[in-house]
Amino acid sequence: MKATEKLHQLGQSLWLDNITRTMLDDGTLERYISDFSVTGLTSNPTIFDKAISGGDAYDEQITELRSSGLDGEDLFFALALADLNRAAKLFEPIHERTDRVDGWVSLEVSPLLADDAEKTIEQVAELHKRAESNVFIKIPGTEAGLTAIEESIFAGVPINVTLLFSTDHYEAAADAYMKGVERRIDKGLDPAVPSVASIFLSRWDVAVADQVPAELRNRLGVAVGKRTYRAYRELLDSDRWQGLENEGARAQRLLFASTGTKDPEASDTLYIEALVAPNTINTMPDKTLLAFADHGNVGDPIPADGGDASRTLAEFAEAGVDTDELATRLQVEGAKAFADSWRELLETIKSESARLAA
Secondary structure: OOHHHHHHHHOOEEEEEOOOHHHHHOOHHHHHHHHHOEEEEEOOHHHHHHHHHOOOOOHHHHHHHHHOOOOHHHHHHHHHHHHHHHHHHHHHHHHHHOOOOOOOEEEEOOHHHOOOHHHHHHHHHHHHHHOOOOEEEEEEOOHHHHHHHHHHHHOOOOEEEEEEOOHHHHHHHHHHHHHHHHHHHHOOOOOOOOEEEEEEOHHHHHHHOOOOOHHHOOOHHHHHHHHHHHHHHHHHOOHHHHHHHHOOOOOOEEEEEOOOOOOOOOOOOHHHHOOOOOOEEEEEOHHHHHHHHHHOOOOOOOOOOOOOHHHHHHHHHHOOOOHHHHHHHHHHHHHHHHHHHHHHHHHHHHHHHHHHHO
């Protein structure tokens, strides 16, 4: 039995952190579903930039959309939704079999709106109308994003909260989610609005690689993931959540993101093997998925108390790493990186449009 199947049977969902039109056309995504127990996927601006610039798969639709007067963000969202809605259809049987727990794909709002709650809410609603029912709309867990998350959940839109880097970030996102659910209950609306909260991991280790002794390298991201898992389990046991669950609400699932190993000297399955946990999600790039299927090991699940997370984080504190300050910086840098990728994506579409017009 492949490690991917073992992980799936244990109760952790494996999602693919990638999408291209080519993998939809040539059956690669269907093979990942059938052979590697993939039950969902995530996307971001960088993924689409590489997909669109990496070949001619989008040429025909770009030409068609340009001729109808679309350009810029409008053209991009038309391209992205064409791919994601196709992928959503492939995951539809999983979505139905799990009663909407799994089988999701994710589309990001414009990262340029990260500090504008009102415009984010408007774009989320507009994209949701155009997407299949098993498409999450991704909202960053910034200060403005938290407002947009609460309002969008209240409006009944399935949300993937992204750009979370710490337990504090996760708890703020969970609070925004529950506020939206509570408002729905107060209005007599269905409280079962699906959501996931995505905690980013590998960027922690990249950020401190040159600041810590060798024995601490590639251990911070896992420790943050485990500490956040403890907070996740504590929230599910809380009186507040259990009261909401009693009204018919569903838990916002924890998703481990940014799980591709960046250090070539570290295990290529580091963030998968170390973060085994039922009722959570691990989204990974193709390279990591294939590596884990080939030689991954499914060990014991993370203990509900986070295991050795506190001890490991104390070691980083002794080494001079301020994780609170670093979490803030990583979120700011992450938002900027996504905005830069977004601008590069729009430039790619502009240049591809010009090439095709010529």
